[in-house]
Amino acid sequence: MASSFSFESLNNAQRQAVASLDGPVMILAGAGTGKTRTVTCRIAHMLEKRIPPDQILAVTFTNKAANEMRERIGGMVSKKAASEMTVCTFHSLCVRLLRGGIDKLGYKKNFSICSHSDQVGIMKQLLVRKGGTDEKVKPETVLGAISNCKNKGQDPANLEDDYFASLAVAYQNELRAQNAVDFDDLLLFAEQILREHADVREVFRQRFTRVTVDEFQDTNALQMQLLQQLVGPPYHVCVVGDDDQSIYGWRGAEVANILEFERFFDNPTIIRLEENYRSTHAVLHTANSLIKHNAGRREKVLRSTRRGGDNVRLVAMPGDDEEAEFIAEEILAGRSAVGRTWEDFAVLFRTNGQSRKLELALRERKIPYRMVGAQSFYDRREVRDVLAYAQLLAAPDADVPLLRILNAPNRGIGQSTAVLATDWSREHHESVWQALCDPNFTATLGAKTRGAIESFVALIAGAKNRIDLAGENPADVLHGLVTEIEYREWIERGCKTENEKQQRGEGIQMVIDSLRAHVAKGKKLQTFLDDSALASDREDDDLEKKQGATLITLHASKGLEFPFVFLVGLEEGFLPHSRSIVEGTKDEERRLLYVGITRAQDQLTMTYCTKRVKWGQETGCQPSSFIGELDDEYLDHTTYDDILGAEASPDDLDSFFGNLKGMLDGI
DNA sequence: GACTAACGTTTTTTT
């Protein structure tokens, strides 16, 4: 089949990338240089060269990226070929591997995957149980240390701090007892199996002879180790990324994977995509002038294909109120131009806390806006509860989901009983579910509690049998179960508003519908649970599905582009963030600003304030030290007053009298 | 076991 791309439509560097199919290849793809297009063309080219599609593996970091890539490839090659390729995240690849071979590590193949909140729950318990030290340690701190350790490919039992190390050991034992793994374990265990079992390794290396890794700057040390196990001679591996856009170092990403790629894969072909199709020359020049202040990078100089354009503006603001007002007014005015939509405008900020005043200013002017990444679907209580019930139907021995819904809705099995059951299960080296089923245990309880437990056990066991023995549709069973226990009525009782009630109801329904859809596609309950555990949870939150101007953190903005970008809060302590200065990661903050600047297609406005309300307290601000690093050739330094002009607008008078009144009131 | 009051915390976020 002839693929639907032509070499003529690519620039020289892109063409070289597409043509270089053999051996290790590293594509350094600067912002806006047609990375995805190049990668998908390269894969289409593989098919042209008669490489069997089922040997092609493309690994991404997020589900969203995987879906996008699958779609882009699907538009370029035959349906059949596209369906035979594997395009997935690191984690889902590892789940597939482990579902087949985790028994080599002593786990059962029906292991469950702990979510973040599951992890916190387990660690909280351990801290209570092992809380020998009086110092207050947060579960997140310990889990963070464990995660960092695993992401480096090390055993958390060797953590420096003895207390942390003992907690790590207890945590791992707890997971093992529950036949559960956390997100990091998926990678860790998969790597271990590939490393220790040559037969499995060979199967995988023959299965996938062509491996592509996207967003390579976001990979951590463990993922690199995994990749090395996955790819054997003759190392047909292609990594794509941009070290200048590496902004996830704080969660383990290793820029070294790009910077020292030669150390991991010998003699790679290195291709630089430097032709930028997104931004004006002014924007790109400003971005380049900033990023060159970073030491130790793979040097790239992005060239714009778009000459001219408006200068970048840097506006000094009196305070964050004025900043928000200014931006809202600018959006309002900009949008009135012919052909402009609200979606053309984006406001980028360092921390979520900075969005509040912006939201208020937009709302006042009835400007529709969309916020990215507020509350995630899978963190919603009703969603987690219903999923917990679904988990029990697959594997009741999983303690975390069991304890979660043991008394939700209230059925007379309270905290004290839960503790007794947990203790008993630990003493007898069994799961909590087994304890609840054990007459010897229930005999130790009062008659009322015993009755409650017996009906709970009957409820879950009955539902499970309807799936396992009677072969009923799991979605029907789950729906029946949730209805029977009047879960919805229970959760609605706790709602304060009608809106909340409706949202919770929808959440319940969405889980059941989603399960039904999975079953309809022929997938098993277990697969549904895996997908849910690994879901990027923002499907619902998809930018495209919402309308309005975009309010977004710099981190979340990576990969996006907007005609008009406002970048707020260029103040020392915010950007670079004060914590980065303490931790010596100012380079990453510089990259963060670089990412922000390169989001702009046509026009970029950056602002900084003299004062800002922080944690309910007004604090003075200094301009960011990054401002001095920006080249002035295409950069206009202005102030709020300059732009408003000499004539006092009614707004100004209002605020003038407002201030005056405030001063008088203070006397 | 549910409710209230005081308290502490507050970068970024995916799997």
Add this chain to the structure above:
DNA sequence: AACGTTAGTC
């Protein structure tokens, strides 16, 4: 300022 957590009360 606003949120979640925890301790204390009924």
